[in-house]
Amino acid sequence: MRKKIVAGNWKMNNNLQEGIELAKEINGLVESTDIKDVQVIIGAPFVHLTELNKAITSNKIRVSAQNCADEKSGAYTGEISASMIASTGTECVILGHSERRSYYGETSEILVKKTNLCLENNLTPIFCIGEVLEERESGKHFDVVKSQIADGLFHLSVEDFGKVILAYEPVWAIGTGVTASADQAQEMHAFIRKTLAEQYGEEAAQNCSILYGGSCKPSNAKELFSNEDVDGGLIGGASLVAEDFMGIITAF
Numbered sequence: 001m002r003k004k005i006v007a008g009n010w011k012m013n014n015n016l017q018e019g020i021e022l023a024k025e026i027n028g029l030v031e032s033t034d035i036k037d038v039q040v041i042i043g044a045p046f047v048h049l050t051e052l053n054k055a056i057t058s059n060k061i062r063v064s065a066q067n068c069a070d071e072k073s074g075a076y077t078g079e080i081s082a083s084m085i086a087s088t089g090t091e092c093v094i095l096g097h098s099e100r101r102s103y104y105g106e107t108s109e110i111l112v113k114k115t116n117l118c119l120e121n122n123l124t125p126i127f128c129i130g131e132v133l134e135e136r137e138s139g140k141h142f143d144v145v146k147s148q149i150a151d152g153l154f155h156l157s158v159e160d161f162g163k164v165i166l167a168y169e170p171v172w173a174i175g176t177g178v179t180a181s182a183d184q185a186q187e188m189h190a191f192i193r194k195t196l197a198e199q200y201g202e203e204a205a206q207n208c209s210i211l212y213g214g215s216c217k218p219s220n221a222k223e224l225f226s227n228e229d230v231d232g233g234l235i236g237g238a239s240l241v242a243e244d245f246m247g248i249i250t251a252f
């Protein structure tokens, strides 16, 4: 049975003190609320990871990085390796976010290396995919998403694929206030699951958590999450305010 997951992506927000404060607030709310079987993930900047892992006491919250290096170790000034991330107690890494793909030139080739390094270090990749507006308007969105999945992940064995969380994030909905409709989200998530079933079989496809991301808020989370193939959300802006994030966590 696949997990219901709400993951926050703080991006480049919050200094260390602010991050710890926010994490403690979320931790307190999660501890004092019946969030059923929802798994919460906090995607924080690298410099927060060690302290965040100490501050969080709830076993319902996992800490995630937002990126990792595409090499194991060595002369790569300024990079942070998957093994360094794992050594902080962090359990997940967001990979292939559209901001990384578009601003930092992350190709599928690079993402294959990052995915492999995460898995080698027992880190769960939260692998992001999604089309830009032009691709949707020209009817290419299904092809684009299928290629992103195939090129970035289909080298994995079925066993390793089973460790991956997918996040469908239509780029036109990220940080824009425009949300995909519940029908648009369900249509794409069902397509993704079908694509996974063709590669890995029905059981692996059914077990994969596919999150929706893009202007998800407490006011629209319930409708989005009520779709059969939407297993939760990857949340940007609304994860920076504890009450809003909780409003989404409790929307199932």
Ligand code: PEP
Residues within 6 Å of the ligand: 009, 169, 173, 174, 175, 176, 177, 213, 214, 215, 216, 234, 235, 236, 237, 238
């Ligand atoms: C994101 O960047 O992953 C995201 C979903 O952002 P927002 O919720 O702010 O649209």
